[in-house]
Amino acid sequence: MNRLIQLRHTLHQFPEIALEETETAKQILEFFASLHPDRSYEKLGGTGLAFVFEGKKPGKRLLFRCELDALPIEDLKSSDHQSQIKGKGHLCGHDGHMTIICGLGEKLAQNRLDSGEVVLLFQPAEETGEGAKAILEDPKFEEIRPDAAFALHNLPGYPLHQVVMRQGTFAAGSTGMTLDLQGKTSHSAHPEAGINPAQTLAVLIQELSQLPKKLEGFGLLTLIHAVLGSVAFGTSAGKASLSMTLRAYDQKDLERLIDLVKEASKSEAAQAGLGVNFTFVESFAVAKNDPILYPIVEKAAENLGLSILEKPEPFRWSEDFGLFSQICPAFLFGLGAGENCPQLHEGTYDFPDELIETGVEMFWEILSGI
Known part of the structure; x- marks a missing residue:
């Protein structure tokens, strides 16, 4: 020894x-x-x-x-x-x-x-x-x-x-997931000329953490990071991102939770005229x-x-x-x-x-x- x-x-x-x-x-x-x-x-x-x-x-x-x-x-x-x-x-x-x-x-x-x-x-x-x-x-x-x-x-x-x-x-099982919202910047004096994702980001922060309740088994969605635009006071933000960790005890539940996040994000983005894409890191079966x-x-x-x-x-x-x-x-x-x-x-x-x-x-x- x-x-x-x-x-x-x-x-x-x-x-x-x-x-x-x-x-x-x-x-x-x-x-x-x-x-x-x-x-x-x-x-x-x-x-x-x-x-x-x-x-x-x-x-x-x-x-x-x-x-x-x-x-x-x-x-x-x-x-x-x-x-x-x-x-x-x-x-x-x-x-x-x-x-x-x-x-x-x-x-x-x-x-x-x-x-x-x-x-x-x-x-x-x-x-x-x-x-x-x-x-x-x-x-x-x-x-x-x-x-x-x-x-x-x-x-x-x-x-x-x-x-x-x-x-x-x-x-x-778990995965790190980030959704990116793409809008359009404008002068902060005329936010109506752009597409600011702030409201959609706020809605998703509230909505996504409730999605595990729709699973048959255990699921958990933990929000870990959010970004909106940049510190530019003359500019209305044109992009945002939201990162989260998803967990489940069953692989099918984990895959279902990923699908639910995608569906909710696409729906909210579409209503606001935003583009959205998803990236994944640190995925564990x-x-x-x-x-x-x-x-x-x-x-x-x-x-x-x-x-x-x-x-x-x-x-x-x-x-x-x-x-x-x-x-x-x-x-x-x-x-x-x-x-x-x-x-x-x-x-x-x-x-x-x-x-x-x-x-x-x-x-x-x-x-x-x-």
Whole structure:
């Protein structure tokens, strides 16, 4: 464990944000060089890596995935492994998740499988929702396409080592959405000569946040940013934009909510003689757990004597592991990081080293149970 803890601390000191994880990938490659995987893949979906350990006989291919990227947030916790990169920090625990997968690699190197294959995937750009999509669209992915995929995420606010599970949706799907309204500027002394989107923007601010009520299941629309014209007192504004985050527990509900926003925006824009267009960023699929895999993960936790919590509601945050659940049976579960642990994305957060061994053993038990 000392070697793994040291690796985690090194990764923590040198964080790289989404799509920039080249040095982090080099660190992982160096670690796996001594483990002699049967196949290695580099530059998957950009900076991603995959290591394959083959069994003695053919069988199922299982994928265990972690994330390479850190956050553009200052690491505020003083420690001997505090981030050395200003304005960047592993404040979501991806350094710990990577270390867990490295520990699983060590166990696979020492204990060859009787059958099947295990793929250890290090995915870039989870925080922006771009990484899983890039991995799945990489032609090399077809060589490692799994029969089942697993991932975990540490969860501050839950007892240390507790396994948090759900059948069905584990984490919401979400997308960032911006609508741009195009009108016509005019002199502010003669606003009637232009088309000012101010009134339409005001209506949409009121109307859009009510749209989730039209869904059958849970939905949430959070307005995050609005812009009208510019600070030019002689000019009546001719453009505006409104940005929001949409969330839902069901993929169809999320798509329906997007359609409702488009319909309402087009209707209001048309009445005012405005043009409207839409852009999307940071899109995350719903992370849905396969019911067939649930008892396998549950049994793994029981074998290790870990506390198990069946969460009644999905998490509202998103995780782009959800995209894997669209191409194969998949399962995402949580590991409690401590009830007094700072929350994810906070400047004082630091992944608990005690969770490394727990994560490795959970994945090993899952692997042994299939």
